[in-house]
Amino acid sequence: MTLEKIQLEHVPSNIHIYATLFRDVSNADFLHSQLLARNPDFEYAFVDASSVISRFHLLSAVYAAVNALVTGTLRTPNVHSEIVVSLNTNNNIADAYRRWGITPGKTKDLIVVKVVVAPEVSSTETTSSPTKDKPTTQEQQQQQQQPEDEQQSIWTHLTTHVKGTPSELSDANLAPLTDWPKVRKYYRLNAVPALAGCKDDEEKRRQEERLAVMGMALKGL
Amino acid sequence: MTAPSANQDFPPPKILTHPSTSPPTLITQGAEGRLYKTTHLLPTLPCALKYRPPKPYRHPALDARLTRARISAEAKVLERCWREGVPVPAVYAMDAARGWLAMEWIEGVPVRVGINNFLGEGEETQTKGEGELVDLMKRIGEAVGKLHRTGVVHGDLTTSNMMLRPRSGTQVNGESEATGRDDRVKVLEGEVVLIDFGLATQSMSDEDRAVDLYVLERAFASTHPRAERLFGAILDEYKTTFKKAPSVLAKLEDVRMRGRKRSMLG
DSSP states (O other): OOOEEEOOTTOOTTEEEEEEEEESOSOHHHHHHHHHTTOGGGOOEEEEGGGOOOHHHHHHHHHHHHHHHHTTOOSSSSHHHHHHHHTSSSSOHHHHHHHHSOOTTTOOSEEEEEEEEOOOSSSSSGGGSTTOOOOOHHHHHHHHHHHHHHHHHHHHHHHHHOOSEEEOOOHHHHGGGOOHHHHHHHTTOTTOHHHHTOOOHHHHHHHHHHHHHHHHHHTTO | OOOOOTTOOOOOOGGGGSOOSSOOEEEEEOSSOEEEEEEOSSTTOEEEEEEOOOOTTSOHHHHHHHHHHHHHHHHHHHHHHHHTTOOOOOEEEEEGGGTEEEEEOOOSEEHHHHHHHHHTTOOTTOOTTHHHHHHHHHHHHHHHHHHHHTTEEOSOOOGGGEEEEOOTTTTOTTSTTTTTOOHHHHTTOSEEEEOOOTTOEEOOOHHHHHHHHHHHHHHHHHHOGGGGGGHHHHHHHHHHHOTTHHHHHHHHHHHHHHOSOSSSOO
């Protein structure tokens, strides 16, 4: 199973994030149509891997979307579409779907993110902070048992419906899939003075990643 | 002007109440905001989180607007500087409505600490390693020159608002890099990174730029009186980096004569 559970810093513990990568996806049309039909079984963020730079880049968008969910400030129907929109540097939603979402006939490599909001085990936020005392055995079982089933059932559903090769969502796997000319255009990375004097390729990539993340954080300010 | 009682608790922003691998720590508490050291996305990525808490004495609607505008303004300035190659922390994430801004954590010590460590308890006459101090002054001048070239004035340029970031490529230990220099001189090494843009504005006026330099000059006079005589090195490098420096330096003369405030009101 290449579906991993991702624990991000400063995310409430009842929010579970799962993600994986599918290479050479052949049924993008079908997946896209499920999104358009708002099929509740297909509540996933489908992100075109060619528009993504790295895990850090993707996770920045996931975090922004989860923050919008937690604070009740979603601008799109759900947290999954919000992930796609969070990758954009402006507030144009249709544009974001076109650039970072799944596109029939175009998307080949697909990142899938699933965010599950579990019912809160404890009544208040503060008790789920790091200083929490030991949970009762029952709670422990619930916390350990449930996400595994959750992960397994998401994985089963994904592998039945996404026709592609599951791969680990690693920087090593993502890097070769990035369409740099496209990404540079989306994040306006051409002719940036800060990148001009940068000779080391790896360092330049890192700086471009930072600029992209900054663009997302500022959202066209 | 009431002194806060020692055990007055500052509730952290909501965002920091959500679980993280290591607990956030409060770094500084200013009049307007607080700075926490925490982690962003991953346990391995340290970040500086600036938080402007709501002010109970302001009308809630006005308070929300001011907080949002100020956080956004700071983020905007940082992005602009970063794009233009001014050494500043990168922005990771922000939520202006909730008053927080997450930035890259800059390693190292403030320039103030670096200079004071260097000057240490030594006598007035010591000149050993003065070349390195001049070199640091030049790096400061270059950073400020780049900043002003971008059309940004900092608003609170002091040696506390500059960091000395250790160079990442310092693994060349066996090489000539580290040899022949004692520890006292090494405290001045590193890249100068400008921080705290909470009072920064976008401005192209010579007046504003001159005030920036004047504030820095005064900061040197009060914090590092023994380094003040080297302040000229900052201005020299500033001139080299920034084409329009001459008119700013001319203005600086005026500002020196009258002080920071242009009008005599307020």
